[in-house]
Amino acid sequence: MTGATRELLLSRIRDVRDYPKQGVLFKDITPLLADPQAFAVLTDTLAELCVRRGATKIVGLEARGFILAAPVAVKAGMGFIPVRKAGKLPGATLSQAYDLEYGSAEIEVHAEDLGADDRVMVIDDVLATGGTAEASLELIRRAGARIAGIAILLELGFLGGRARLEPALRGAPLECLITL
Incomplete structure (x- = not known):
């Protein structure tokens, strides 16, 4: 990615103070x-x-x-698979629980959407602590697919998400377009 592309993207990301709670940027x-x-x-x-x-x-x-991955899938000529919060997908799902800073959460994918022939690229907007991304890697592997990598728009490096993800990546690349 060129410096001009980085600057264009970064210039369109707005800081909102104290959202969703006091002290968060x-x-x-x-x-x-x-x-x-x-x-x-x-x-x-x-x-x-x-x-x-x-x-x-x-x-x-x-x-x-979802907002990023769906048009990327169309542009790349690939299928789009949503990984959702627990209870949001109809039908048979695989689920993966993970820890958050203050509690836990669970994500799911349709069991039939991924298989052994799939090489999956995970896309998200922000890498913070890495919990959701880490859980998604485990979920994708449990579905039988292989990890092609993770692509993130913005990495908040000071929160340590990259270090948390390294073991779960198992050598797959983590590419963050912008790191702060």
Whole structure:
């Protein structure tokens, strides 16, 4: 990715203080999504990563990962698979629990959407502590698919998500377009 592309994307990410709670500086990507040029550049960049990594399917993590992953899948000519919070998908699912800073959560995928022939690229908007991404890797492997990599728009490096993900990646690449 060029420096100009990085600057374009970064210029469209807005800081929102004290959201969703006091003391948090939230990284809002909605201005980027509202800018058709910036959104197209992001979609093209992520699609190129997916193709280069040999992915066959793209997983988007709830909820903003869906917004990025669906157009990337179309651009790359691949299927889109949503990984959702527990209880949001109809039919047979696989689930994976994981710990959060203050509690726990669970994500699910349709059991039949991934299989041994799939090389999956996981896409999300922000890598913070890495819990959801880590759980998604385990879930994808339990479904029988292989990991082609993870592509993230924005990494909050000071929160340690990369270090947490390293063991779960098992050598698969983690590519963050912007690291703060």
